[in-house]
Amino acid sequence: xxxxxxxxxxxxxxxxxxxxxxxxxxxxxxxxxxxxxxxxxxxxxxxxxxxxxxxxxxxxxxxxxxxxxxxxxxxxxxxxxxxxxxxxxxxxxxxxxxxxxxxxxxxxxxxxxxxxxxxxxxxxxxxxxxxxxxx
Numbered sequence: 001x002x003x004x005x006x007x008x009x010x011x012x013x014x015x016x017x018x019x020x021x022x023x024x025x026x027x028x029x030x031x032x033x034x035x036x037x038x039x040x041x042x043x044x045x046x047x048x049x050x051x052x053x054x055x056x057x058x059x060x061x062x063x064x065x066x067x068x069x070x071x072x073x074x075x076x077x078x079x080x081x082x083x084x085x086x087x088x089x090x091x092x093x094x095x096x097x098x099x100x101x102x103x104x105x106x107x108x109x110x111x112x113x114x115x116x117x118x119x120x121x122x123x124x125x126x127x128x129x130x131x132x133x134x135x
Contacts, residue, residue: 003028019098021051028110039114047072047107052100058093060116065089065099070107073100083107 009027016023024046032040039061047053047070055075065074067087074083075098076091083089083099091097093116101107 015047015051015053017054017056017098019052019054021048023047023051023053035114037115039112041111041113043111044068045109045111047099047101047109049101049104049106051106053098055096055098057096058091058113060093062093062114062116063091063097064112064114066110066112068108068110070105071102072107073102075099 009030010024011027012022012024014023015021026044027042028044029035029042032038035042041063065083065088067083067085067089069085071082071084074081074089075096076089077095077097082102089097089099099107099109
């Protein structure tokens with residue numbers, strides 16, 4: 001599959017989670033089906049100068065940002081850190097974050113939200129496994 005730029009769904013909207021200003025979201029993959037039900041977002045997001053995604057907590061999912069350009073203040077569970085091009089942020093399930101664009105440039109980033117999987121069951125580790133015997 002190739003999705004041409006003109007085919008990408010683009011939405012400009014108010015910044016979510018009681019943030020400020022506007023953002024633009026370009027859906028690179030469209031929903032859980034295209035993410036094999038392992039997540040719900042793979043997008044190129046623009047946070048305009050002076051805008052901010054509000055602080056929010058992820059339940060049963062993680063979110064990763066890969067910063068493409070611009071400078072921003074990333075809130076990682078209350079710890080504020082400057083981020084810029086090339087930086088990667090990771091917010092685990094049960095943790096929270098926000099990001100604010102600083103300066104005159106927007107923050108351009110790739111956002112990926114993946115679902116938390118069930119913990120690996122150790123029960124099946126003790127199950128007998130057939131041994132391949134050569135005779």
